[in-house]
Amino acid sequence: MAQHVAQPTATTPALPAKLPIGAIVPWAVFFGILMLVLLYFVGAEQGATSVVSGSDVHEWVHDARHLLGFPCH
Amino acid sequence: MNSATVRNLLVRGMLAGLAAGVLALAVAYLLGEPYVDKAIGFEEAHSHEHEMEVVSRGVQSTAGLATGVLIYGVAFGGIAALAFCFALGRVGRFSPRATALLLSGCALLAVYVVPFLKYPANPPAVGNADTIGKRTTLYFLMMVLSVLLAIAATILGKRLAPRLGNWYATVVAVAAFVLVIGLAYAFLPVVNEVPAHFPASVLWRFRLSALAIQVTLWTGFGLAFGELAERVLNPRPARAAAPSAVTAGGS
Numbered sequence: 001m002a003q004h005v006a007q008p009t010a011t012t013p014a015l016p017a018k019l020p021i022g023a024i025v026p027w028a029v030f031f032g033i034l035m036l037v038l039l040y041f042v043g044a045e046q047g048a049t050s051v052v053s054g055s056d057v058h059e060w061v062h063d064a065r066h067l068l069g070f071p072c073h
Numbered sequence: 074m075n076s077a078t079v080r081n082l083l084v085r086g087m088l089a090g091l092a093a094g095v096l097a098l099a100v101a102y103l104l105g106e107p108y109v110d111k112a113i114g115f116e117e118a119h120s121h122e123h124e125m126e127v128v129s130r131g132v133q134s135t136a137g138l139a140t141g142v143l144i145y146g147v148a149f150g151g152i153a154a155l156a157f158c159f160a161l162g163r164v165g166r167f168s169p170r171a172t173a174l175l176l177s178g179c180a181l182l183a184v185y186v187v188p189f190l191k192y193p194a195n196p197p198a199v200g201n202a203d204t205i206g207k208r209t210t211l212y213f214l215m216m217v218l219s220v221l222l223a224i225a226a227t228i229l230g231k232r233l234a235p236r237l238g239n240w241y242a243t244v245v246a247v248a249a250f251v252l253v254i255g256l257a258y259a260f261l262p263v264v265n266e267v268p269a270h271f272p273a274s275v276l277w278r279f280r281l282s283a284l285a286i287q288v289t290l291w292t293g294f295g296l297a298f299g300e301l302a303e304r305v306l307n308p309r310p311a312r313a314a315a316p317s318a319v320t321a322g323g324s
Contacts (some may be wrong), residue, residue: 016306017170018162023075027083028155036147042141047211059128062197064141067105069185069194069283071208 043070078305083154090150093293093307094143099141100289104282106134112196119198122176142249142286150294151215153180157302164227165239169306170299183223187288188215194283196276201266208264218257226250228270 014073043065045056058065058073065072113130128137153176159171192212200208230246237245267276 015166016162016172018078019158020075021159024079024155024158024305026076027079028158029234032155033150035148035151036146042144042148044173044209044213047109048206055156059133062128063106063109063133063138064101064145066109066194066196067101067138067283067286068141069189069212069287071192071195071200071205071212072197073200073202073205 079158079306082152082302083113086150086154086298087147088300089294089301093290094146096293097286097290098139098142100284101132101138106283108275109196112198116198134224146290169302171300173299174295177291179223180292181287181291183219187219187254191215192264193280196279199267204206222250
């Protein structure tokens, strides 16, 4: 099971084996979107746009939003 | 096997992001929060309308801050792990650990520092509520633009490397990135909504601490994820054991 593992030595690291694009894309699409949704809720929900009504999300992450550099209000 | 490797790296990226998020949270709480409080003090002294408090300050500065920073860490950890899967073996002759740290450094620049230089973090009381839509759009636009240009510059560098050699190809790719980012800085609208008499030192310290949070997050992520990725990809007991730290002598 180690056919793709590079053979590094102490002085000259070998070029690490590439992971095939086809194996990455399904994970990248599904989890990429999931992660972006998480970032949206931390960074922008109930600021410029709102999916959930009210201001509870905005108020809860208020300090994080300021300190992480997102425009808050 | 390969799909399982991607999954393993993704899970470890999110865990490394969580761990880095904990470090960033400590920096945010210790360095950043005092200036959030000072800014809110300014806001209250200069505003006649009193907002109803939905979430108390005590909760916002602890549990609320932790929620936001940790989710941010996990989310960017996952995204960076996926980017690492693409980058490994494709950007150059770097070990998994070196690829992880290099990727984290580039992510810090592309995701945070480049947008920050145009649209820096603002404490409470800085920013007009009426322009939140415009400011949010501009900030995310700058972030997306910077990340896409960084990817484009990497591809450009790889294309030029056979002709120019690694050194000059890297110089040209970075110069192209700086040039296009410079044009974006020049043509995107300026946002300056700092109220008159807002203390400059509070603004400066707030922004420095915001930068410190990101440097902590991405450095911590790069080191932690690099270590975990190395173990996934080179599961060999033959790796040299790290010499134990010298702790002799008084402190």
